[in-house]
Structures are given as structure tokens and as C-alpha cells.
Amino acid sequence: MKWIxxxxxxxxxxxxxxxxxxxxxxxxxxxxxxxxxxNTDGMSEEGVSILKERIESLxxxxxxxxxxxxxxxxxxxxxxxx
Numbered sequence: 341m342k343w344i345x346x347x348x349x350x351x352x353x354x355x356x357x358x359x360x361x362x363x364x365x366x367x368x369x370x371x372x373x374x375x376x377x378x379n380t381d382g383m384s385e386e387g388v389s390i391l392k393e394r395i396e397s398l399x400x401x402x403x404x405x406x407x408x409x410x411x412x413x414x415x416x417x418x419x420x421x422x
Contacts, residue, residue: 372406
């Protein structure tokens, strides 16, 4: 019976969440950003709205909010998945 508990412990130790970072990235303090939110998982409109407000606030606070028409602006795509 003990070996079953040990085996299950080893198997369950490998379970969990993970994230993958494709490229390490550090932006310059002068970079400006605009973004697109892609709601692929059906997050509520209220939730998306709150997310957008926080992003807008953060970018404005740091002086990094840009429009899509600025030639040096960087586009960020935020995809909501479950």
C-alpha cells in the first residue's frame, strides 16, 4: 500500500500549470505600446472592460500609451484563454 502512495505522489508532483516564454524581452523605457485583446475563451464583457481599463491606466501612468498610427509604436496582442 505504501508503494502506491509513493507512486501517486511522484505522478502528482509533475501535475500543475506551466507557462512558456517564447523570447525573453525587456522593453526600452522610451517604447510606446498599443494593444489588442483577443477574447477566445468567452470572458465576460465586464471582465474584458476591467482588463482594458487597467492596461490603459498603467500605460498612461508610465507615459507609454500609443496609438496604432505611431510608426515606432509596438503592438501587443493579449489573448485570453483558459
